[in-house]
Amino acid sequence: MTCTICKQGDTSPGRVTVKLERGAAVILVRDVPVDVCGDCYEYYLTEDVASEVYARADEAAKRNAEVEIIRYAA
DSSP: OBOTTTSSOBEEEEEEEEEEEETTEEEEEEEEEEEEETTTOOEEOOHHHHHHHHHHHHHHHHTTOSEEEEEOOO
16 A cells, blocks of 8 residues: 555555553553555554554553553464
8 A cells, every 4th residue: 555644655564663652651562563654664553453552552551550561462
């Protein structure tokens, strides 16, 4: 697909680290499967992957984690 941000690059499969903040918590989810733009490096998550990443961030926030690093594994 063509990147919706830069409108120049095409996306291809890759893996990134996603940083989320929930209240006072900072959650890093590593090795998240995404489509990445080859020009601007913007990344796109599928709906299923995004739901999983957000659920893990919410769980960390509920445990009152300040900083948590999680490896994505579907």
